[in-house]
Amino acid sequence: MPELPEVETIARGLRSSLPGTRIVELTCYCGSVLAQEVEAVRRRVAGASFTGVSRHGKYLFLLLENALTLVVHLRMTGQLYMAPPGQRGDKHVHLEFILSSSLFKLVYRDVRKFGGFSLLDGSRMQDFLADKRLGPDALSIRAEELLTRCRRTRRPLKAVLLDQTVLAGLGNIYTDEVLHRAGLSPLLPARDLAAVEAKRLAKTVHQVLESAIRLKGTTLSDYRDANRQSGNFQNFLQVYGRRGEACTTCGGPVHKIRAAGRGTYFCPRCQTVDNASRPRGGVESGG
DNA sequence: CTGTTTACCTGGGGGC
């Protein structure tokens, strides 16, 4: 599941090769991965050069000349990678950008076809972002802002961290890993978060994401980077996918529950709602 | 407005 570290890894991979290359032709094998009509997209991008690559949360932005932007979301199983121009893809390849480069083409592959592209012109970008109501990027959010945003709701922390309008970039895997390392229960009502906990939470978010980026993301099944390489962070997961195994902190068994509609892994001993280190009921002074 | 549930889509795994 591509989350922030996976999307960032792809962005970095593309950024080193894509800018400066020109789109010669767009071949579409499945129209549903394009938000707009296929022929309209083909006509508009043909001949345009890539100028840059950026990211916010799990959204990837491929910048083109003439203030055109291709917004990409990989959802569950989307892959965006460079491949030799002559390489033949399988039935899950839905989009191919034939480029001016003789070295590679840009390929979109997606087994479940949840993800896809939207072509926007400069004037529509703000509308797009406003419509998504994306929160601040998880890599740069500050503790004070995280605290403010958490205290707006009684929903459990798990649901709040997954909510892209609160914080953009965390998905199911990294949310569980962050909560475990921060010693916070996924079931804790976000409104009850103490300031000291928000500080710890923000710090842990940054640490986990940066560590995962260094290791080029987590590959459990489908994820591959822009060069089709697997990530390595799956070897460092503390709780995700480890039901019944020993907690790396206390040795107790990792539990799996359903929270916010998602499979949620955590250690009830290390991640309690009644955490003695957490000031309760607004007792915390200073405010 | 808030919070929860469902649809989208396909492959993989268990049971038989």
Place this chain on the structure above:
DNA sequence: TGCCCCCAGGTAAACA
């Protein structure tokens, strides 16, 4: 070998 069923989950839409 193969059929049935369920599960995985990011987001949007539908729902209470």
